[in-house]
Amino acid sequence: MPSNVNAKSVTRNVGWSVLSKTGTFGLKFVTVPILARILTPEEFGTVAVALTVVQFLAMIGGAGLASALIVARDEDMVLIHSAFWANLAVSLLMALGLFAFADPLASLLGAPEAGYLLQIMSLLIPLQLAGDVAYSLLARRMNFSKDAIWTMLSEILGALVAVGAALLGFGVWSLLAQLFVSAFIRLAGLYAVSGYVPRFVFSPGRVLSLSRFSFGMMGAEIANFVTFQSPMVVIGRNLGLADAGAYSAANRFSSIPNQIVLSAVMGVLFPAFSHMSEDRQRRSQALMLSTQVTTVLLAPMMFGLWALAEPAMLVLFGQQWAAAWPVLGLLALSKGLLTPCSTYIPYLKGIGQGTILFWWAVIRAVATTGAVAYGAIGGSLVDAMIALCLVNLATLVGYSWVVFRADRLPFLRGFFTSIRPLASAIVMAIVVRLLLQSYGSMLPNALLQLLAGTAVGSLIYLVLVLLTEQPLLAKLNDLARSRGASGSMTTAAE
Template sequence: MPPAVNAKSVTRNVGWSVLSKTGTFGLKFVTVPILARILSPEEFGAVAVALALVQFLAMIGGAGFASGLVIQREEEMATIHSVFWTNLAISAAMALAIFLTADELAALCGAPEAGYLLRIMSLLIPLQLAGDVAYALLARRMQFSRDALWSMISESAGALIAVGLALLGAGVWALIAQLFSSAAIRLVGLYVVSGYRPRPVFHPRSVVSLGRFSLGMMGSEIANFITFQSPMVVISRYLGLADAGAYSAANRFSSIPNQVVLSAVMGVLFPAFSSMMHDRERRSQALLLSTQVTTVLLAPMMFGLWALAEPAMRVLFGQQWAHAWPVLALLSLSKGILTPCSTYIPYLKGIGRGGMLFWWAVFRAAATTGAVAYAAMAGTLVDAMIALCVVNAIVLVGYTGVVYRADRAPLRGLLVTSRPMLTSIAMALIVRYLLDVHGHLMPNPAAQLIVGIAIGGAIYSVMTLVFERQLLLKLGELVRKRGSNPAVSAAE
C-alpha cells in the first residue's frame, strides 16, 4: 500500500518539488536568454513547433496508464510490467508514424522547414515514456526527493551541453542536444533510484482495467495541453517561424514564475481540498487563504514583468529580440490575469467537480485556439497576444463564478482574493507610467530594469502592508504556531 500521507510528509515533498522546480527554471532563467542571443528566432521557432507536436503525442501515447499505478493499493508487478510494455509499444508506434510523415506534419503546422527536426525528435517519445513507470513508483512511495535530485542533474547537464554547443556554433543542434541529453540522463536516474527493472510479463486485463481509469483523466489534460500549445502551432502556420520563435522565447521566460511557485503547490492543494470535501466552512477558509497567498506572490511578478518588458527583453535577450517586447508584455499580462485559477482548479477537483473542470477546459482550449487563430489571420503577433489576454479574462470570470457557486461563498470573499491582483495592477501601471515619461533620463535598459524593479518593489510592499495587513498577521501567527509546537503542526 502507498505510505500514509500527513502534513509533515506533504510539506517535505513539496519542499523537494519546489527546490527541484526552482533549480530547473532557474537554469532556464539563465539559459533561455543566452541561447536566444546566440540562435535566431527561426531556429527557436522550428524547435518549438516540433517539440509541441512531440509532447502532445507523447502525452496521448502514455494515455495516463502510469498515473493509474499511483492509486493502486499494492505494487502488483504483473500490472507494472504490463504498463511498461504498453507504453513502450505505443510510443514506438507513434515515433515510427511521426518519422515517416514528418514532412507532411511539419507543413500542416506551418513549419515545413522543421520536417527534419520532427523526424529526429520523434525519438523523444519512447525516451520519455520509458520512464513513466519508474516515476509512478517513486510517486506512490512519496520519494519525490529522489526524482528532484535527478531532475536537477539532468536539466543542469542539458543546459550546459546546449550553451556549450551554441557557443561552438552548433546552431539549432544545441537545442536538440539539450532535449535528448536531459531526457536520457533523467531516464537513467529514474531507474537507478526506483529500483525498477522491466520483465517480459504482460497481462492484457491489467492494462484494460487501468485504461478505464486513465482515459477518464486524460480528457481535461489533453484540453489543457491544447490550450497551452495551440498558439505556437497557429502562430507558426499563419505568421511564420520568426514570430513563432519570438512567441516561444517570450512564453518560456514569462512562464518561469508560475511554474516555479505553482507546479508543486497545485499538487498539494488537490489532496488537501479533498480531505475537506464535507466541511464547507473549513474548505472555504482554505480556498480564501491559498488564493490570497498565491496571488500576493505571483501577481506582482507577472504584472511587474508587463511593466518592464521592454528593458527586460533588451537586457536578457539582446537587440535582435528587442522588437518582441510587446509579446513578452502581453504574455505576462495574460498569465497574471489567470493567477487566482491556480487554486480554483485543484479546488474543483478536490470537491468532486471534475465534470465542470472538463467542460471549462474544453471551452478554454476551443476559445484560445479560435481567438488566436482569428487574430493571427487578420493581424499580427501582437494582435494574437491581445486576443489571448481577452480569452484569459473570460476564463477567469467563468472559473470564479463556478467556484463561488459551488462553494456558495459570499461575494466578500471574491473581493478579498481579487485585492492583491488589483494592487499589483496599480503598481505596474505606476512603474510603466514612470518608464514612459522619465525613461529617457536613463537610456541604459539595464539601469531602467534595476530602477524599475526597485520602485515597483517599494510601491507593492507599501500597498501590501496597507491592504493585506490581516493576511500578513494571519501568516505570522501560523508561522509562530508551527515554530512553537512542531508536533501539533505535523498532525494538522
C-alpha cells in the first residue's frame, strides 16, 4: 500500500472519483429518461433481467482476486499475472456456460424471451473481468484520476450510441450497444493508464494464497448482489415484465445520486482503510467523518426525490410512466435510509473483518428477498417497495451496530451522530411534500412544481444543517485551513 495515504490524498482521489461518477451518472440523468420515452417498459425489463444474470456471473468469476491484490503488501508480478489468467479462464468458462444454458435460465427467471439476449451478453463477462487486475493496480496506487477519465469517456460514448440507435428504431439493441461500447472502451483505457501488460506466467500456489481473503469477499459480494438484484427477479416472475421495466427505470434513476457518491467513496476508502488498519484512532476518526459527510450530501437528494417523485416522474419519463411515481418515491426513500451505511462496507473490508461482512450481507440478502417476495406475491409493486423500505430501516440499525462494535465505539453515540443529517433530510422532505400537496395546484405544470420544490427543499435543508451540524462544519473548516496552510508552506519552500 502507498505510504502517503492521508486526508489530502483520500480527498483528492474521492474528488476525482466523484467527478467521474458525476459525469457518467449525470449523463444517465439525461439518457435514461430519453430512452424511457423511446423504448417500452417490456424492453427495459427484458434487458434488465438478462443483465442481472451477467453481472452476477461476472462477480463470481472474479472470486475476489482483485480485492485481494489491492490489500497485498507488494506488487508481486507473478501473483498479479497469475490472478489475471485465473480471472480470464474462469470468465471464459462462465461465458460458455451461460451461452449454452441461456434459454432454460431465461425461462427460470420468468423472461423466456430474454434467452437470445443472455447468449449475446455472455460476452460481457470476459470483457469485464479482463480489466479487474489493471483496475486493482490503479486502486492500490491510489491513482483514481486516470481511471476517472476513461470511465467518463466510456460511459459518454456508450450512452450516445444507445440514444442514437434508439432514435433510429433499433429498440432493445440500443441498450446492448451501450453495454458493449462502454465495456470495450473502459477495458482499453484501464490497460492504457495502468501500464499493465499480461505475461504468460501462472503460479497456482500464488493464486491459492489469495483464496482466504478473496473467497470471503466473494461470498459477501454475492450476498450484496442478491440484495440489489433479487427484487428485479422477484418482480419479473410475480408481477410481469411491465412492472419489472417500471422498477428498472425507477431504480436506475433513483440510484444515480447514490452511485455518484457511494461508488466513488467506497472505491477510495477501501484501500485507504486498509492502510489505516493498525491505527485505530485514525481509522475511527476517518470512519465517522466520512460517514457524516456522505450522509450530509446524499440524504437530501434521496429524501428530496421521495418528496418530488410525482412531478419528477412526469417531467423525466413522460406520461406513459406516470403511474409509476410511487415506485420512484419509495425506491428513493429505501435508498435514503441507508445513506449512513455508505462507508461501512469498505471499512469492514479494509480492517479485515470479512467474516462479519459476509454474515451480515447474507442476513440482509435473505431479508430483502423475502420481504420483496412477500409484498409482490401478496400485493402489488408498491407493496413490494414498502417492504423494501422496512428492511432497509432494519439494515441501518443492524449495520451500524456491527460497525461501531467492530471499531469499539459506543453504539448510541455513533449511531445518533451518523443519522443526524438523515433526520434533517427527513424533516425537509416532509415539509416539501406537504407544501406540494397543499399549493402544488397553483403551479401550472410539473416542471415548475419540481423546480419550486427543489429550491424550497434546498433552503430548508441548508438551514437545518447550519443549526444541527456545527461540529462537523467546524471540523471540515479546520481541515480546509490545514490543507491551505500546508499548500502555502510547500509553495514557499519551492
